[in-house]
Amino acid sequence: xxxxxxxxxxxxxxxxxxxxxxxxxxxxxxxxxxxxxxxxxxxxxxxxxxxxxxxxxxxxxxxxxxxxxxxxxxxxxxxxxxxxxxxxxxxxxxxxxxxxxxxxxxxxxxxxxxxxxxxxxxxxxxxxxxxxxxxxxxxxxxxxxxxxxxxxxxxxxxxxxxxxxxxxxxxxxxxxxxxxxxxxxxxxxxxxxxxxxxxxxxxxxxxxxxxxxxxxxxxxxxxxxxxxxxxxxxxxxxxxxxxxxxxxxxxxxxxxxxxxxxxxxxxxxxxxxxxxxxxxxxxxxxxxxxxxxxxxxxxxxxxxxxxxxxxxxxxxxxxxxxxxxxxxxxxxxxxxxxxxxxxxxxxxxxxxxxxxxxxxxxxxxxxxxxxxxxxxxxxxxxxxxxxxxxxxxxxxxxxxxxxxxxxxxxxxxxxxxxxxxxxxxxxxxxxxxxxxxxxxxxxxxxxxxxxxxxxxxxxxxxxxxxxxxxxxxxxxxxxxxxxxxxxxxxxxxx
Ligand SMILES: *Cc1c(COP(=O)(O)O)cnc(C)c1O
Numbered sequence: 001x002x003x004x005x006x007x008x009x010x011x012x013x014x015x016x017x018x019x020x021x022x023x024x025x026x027x028x029x030x031x032x033x034x035x036x037x038x039x040x041x042x043x044x045x046x047x048x049x050x051x052x053x054x055x056x057x058x059x060x061x062x063x064x065x066x067x068x069x070x071x072x073x074x075x076x077x078x079x080x081x082x083x084x085x086x087x088x089x090x091x092x093x094x095x096x097x098x099x100x101x102x103x104x105x106x107x108x109x110x111x112x113x114x115x116x117x118x119x120x121x122x123x124x125x126x127x128x129x130x131x132x133x134x135x136x137x138x139x140x141x142x143x144x145x146x147x148x149x150x151x152x153x154x155x156x157x158x159x160x161x162x163x164x165x166x167x168x169x170x171x172x173x174x175x176x177x178x179x180x181x182x183x184x185x186x187x188x189x190x191x192x193x194x195x196x197x198x199x200x201x202x203x204x205x206x207x208x209x210x211x212x213x214x215x216x217x218x219x220x221x222x223x224x225x226x227x228x229x230x231x232x233x234x235x236x237x238x239x240x241x242x243x244x245x246x247x248x249x250x251x252x253x254x255x256x257x258x259x260x261x262x263x264x265x266x267x268x269x270x271x272x273x274x275x276x277x278x279x280x281x282x283x284x285x286x287x288x289x290x291x292x293x294x295x296x297x298x299x300x301x302x303x304x305x306x307x308x309x310x311x312x313x314x315x316x317x318x319x320x321x322x323x324x325x326x327x328x329x330x331x332x333x334x335x336x337x338x339x340x341x342x343x344x345x346x347x348x349x350x351x352x353x354x355x356x357x358x359x360x361x362x363x364x365x366x367x368x369x370x371x372x373x374x375x376x377x378x379x380x381x382x383x384x385x386x387x388x389x390x391x392x393x394x395x396x397x398x399x400x401x402x403x404x405x406x407x408x409x410x411x412x413x414x415x416x417x418x419x420x421x422x423x424x425x426x427x428x429x430x431x432x433x434x435x436x437x438x439x440x441x442x443x444x445x446x447x448x449x450x451x452x453x454x455x456x457x458x459x460x461x462x463x464x465x466x467x468x469x470x471x472x473x474x475x476x477x478x479x480x481x482x483x484x485x486x487x488x489x490x491x492x493x494x
Contacts, residue, residue, distance in 0.1 A: 001063040003029040003230060006333040007344040013064040015125035018118075018231035019135070021224030022206050027343070028329050029230045034279035035060035037241065039255050042281070046245040050087050051078050053245060054117075054238045060280075061234050065124065073120035077235075081106055081116055088113065088239040090246050090420070093391050097406065097419045098252070099399070100243050107177060108426035108463050109319070110270065111148035114227070114235040119152045119159070121231045122223060126158065133221040136493065137161040138205060140198035140226060142266060142319045143174035144425065146188070147181070149225040154183030160220070162187045162489060164198045167479050169318055172447055173429050173466065180472035187492050188476035191485070194312055196324050201485040202226070211486060218493060227269030228326050236273030237280070243420055244282045252418065258285040259418040262409070264402040265289050265297060266320035268327035270422060275331065275369070285417055290405030291374035292317045297325060301372030304363035307355045316377045316433040317397045319425070324350070335362040371413070375404040381437035383407075384427075388438060394458045397430045399423040400437075428454060428466050 002011040007027030017029035037045070037060075045053050054074045055067075062070060078087050083104040090098045105112025126135055137159060139149045146163040153161040165178060167190040178188050191198045205211050206222055215221060227233065240261070247253040261284055263271040271289055278284040291298050293313045300306045308323040315321055329347060335358065336342040349356040358366070375383070380400040387393045387403060395403065399421065406419050427434045431450045435443055438457055444450055448470050451462045480488055 001035065001061055002032045004032055005340070006030055006329050007340050007347065009340060014062040014230070015064050015128045018121050018229060019125040019129055019131075019221075019223055021222070021226075021229045022203075026203070026207055026347075027340075028228050028327070030330050030333055031061060034276065037281045042245060042248060042255065045241070046249040048245070050085070050242055051075060053242045054078065054235070057238045057241055057280075058234060062121075064128065069124050073117060073124060076120045077117035082112075088242055090243055091393070093387060093393050096416060097421060098247070099393070099395070099421050099423045100239065101423045102239065103396075103423065103426040103429075105148075106151050106465055107144065107147045108429050108465060109144035109148060110422070110424040111144045112151070113239055114232040115145070115148040115152040115225060117235045118149075118225055118229065118231045119156045123156060123158065125231075131221065133216075133219050135159045135223045136215065136220050137223055137225045138202050138489075139163045139224075140195065140202040141165045141170075141178075142195040142321060143170035144319050144429075145226065147174065147177040150178060150181040150183070150186055150188070153225070154181060154186050156185070160185045160187070160493065161225070162189070162492065164189055164191050164202065164485060166191055166194045166198055169194050169314060169321060171318060171430055171432075173431065173469075174318070176447070176469050176472070177466075179474045179476045180469060182475065189488060190479035191482050192479060193482045195322055196312070197482040199226070199324065199326070201482050205486050205489065208486065211489070214490060215493070220493065226326070227267050233269060233273055233276065233327075236270060237276045240274050240277035240282055240284075241280065244277075247418075247420075256283055258283045259420055260284065260286045260288060260409075260415070262288040262290055262402045262406040262419050262421045264317065264320060264398040264405075264422060264424055265291060266322040266325065268297070268325040268331065270424070272327045272330055275334070278369075286409075286415070287370050288405055288409045288419075289370055289372045290402040291372070292320050292380070292401050293374065293376050294321050294323060295374035296323050297328075298372035298374045300328075301366060301370050304360070304366070305355070305357045306350065308350070309354045316380060316430065317401050319398055320401065331366075332358070332362070335365050371409055373405045373408040373412070375401055375408070377433075379404045381433070384434055384437035388458070392459075394427045394434070394460055395423060396425040396427040397433045398425050426463050426466075427458070428463055
């Protein structure tokens with residue numbers, strides 16, 4: 001299996017793609033073709049546990065890793081790090097809907113699924129490539145990636161991790177999770193700007209020749225833990241494959257019977273992984289792309305025009321407050337049948353004008369599979385209240401956007417096919433907004449008392465990783481302008 005860039009046809013092996021994160025021309029690595037899982041293989045896989053399923057999927061993409069290396073990576077990532085060793089359980093919530101709970105890991109958000117595994121994949125790749133250089137992981141985060149990457153990389157030999165987050169664009173709990181992170185290889189810094197500023201800053205640093213020279217002089221090399229790294233994407237394909245196996249196993253689906261997925265979307269990584277799972281043979285019918293008020297993707301799916309020149313809103317689902325969805329580039333590459341010139345052209349337009357339009361043919365292809373819809377904070381809160389009232393099921397603000405989107409879809413299309421709804425964070429990570437949806441009572445000022453109140457109201461337990469933050473020392477206090485990011489990295493790595 002080889003990987004090419006979305007903007008050029010150079011083919012590389014997976015270890016190289018994972019170690020470098022981004023192609024040299026700024027494009028994203030994509031598999032040259034998609035390995036397929038046969039009906040018979042699904043029958044075998046449905047009897048496997050999560051780790052074995054993950055090993056099976058990884059082995060099809062990372063053909064330059066040995067079976068032993070893959071096993072070492074998967075077991076290190078998923079054994080003993082998730083509740084009950086079940087990284088991605090399905091919960092039935094009635095009306096032909098199942099929630100795929102992706103928040104049972106060490107930081108209580110779905111990014112753990114990928115970021116517990118990525119450090120293993122990356123350090124193994126570096127060993128294979130034998131460069132002798134340290135990896136510097138640069139992360140721009142809308143909240144959850146930062147902590148999940150810190151949790152994955154803290155203390156990992158031969159790596160440094162630098163995390164930038166938008167000062168006013170993350171929840172209090174997310175900020176606390178990041179600013180209290182210990183470890184002698186970690187740096188955390190706030191940006192006076194929004195997530196797109198942080199992400200653009202990181203992208204610019206990646207492709208900056210002078211920065212590259214500076215790193216090489218210090219025997220270092222940049223890599224990325226953002227979802228532009230293929231090493232982030234492949235673990236996400238696993239949970240869609242695994243969900244299908246679970247549905248086959250419990251009899252919810254017959255072999256080949258189709259289901260829809262609903263994904264609360266920001267950077268388009270999670271939903272793209274579902275698209276890749278379909279390419280491998282998972283029978284997904286429609287991809288319902290759920291957005292919050294930053295509904296640039298809804299407009300794109302409906303019109304074929306991507307236009308980031310619009311008001312940016314800070315919402316109660318901050319991990320989706322994004323106007324430039326990086327992984328959409330991989331989707332464009334699929335829609336353009338692998339035509340790099342088309343993708344390069346669209347990306348250049350996006351960079352220069354903040355806008356592009358895809359061809360009628362590409363749009364038709366997109367709309368065959370995709371449905372775009374969105375909801376605002378008020379509708380999100382209503383969804384949290386409704387599912388709690390009906391099913392006593394507690395969900396966070398991002399999952400709420402997906403629930404509301406799933407209902408919009410059914411109302412607007414009449415299609416009541418089984419929905420698998422990606423649940424991307426624990427409600428406790430966004431306790432203030434969730435509480436406001438569930439009660440009219442005044443909220444306590446203290447963050448941890450809010451968690452306790454939520455625990456009382458919902459009769460569920462506060463996840464340990466969040467409870468343990470209480471009293472942790474704030475270790476990272478710096479905040480810089482977006483123009484200072486490169487200088488900040490030099491100062492900290494020197
Ligand atoms: C990152 C994140 C999302 C968005 O996922 P993408 O892969 O960027 O589309 C949604 N919800 C939560 C809680 C997240 O952390």
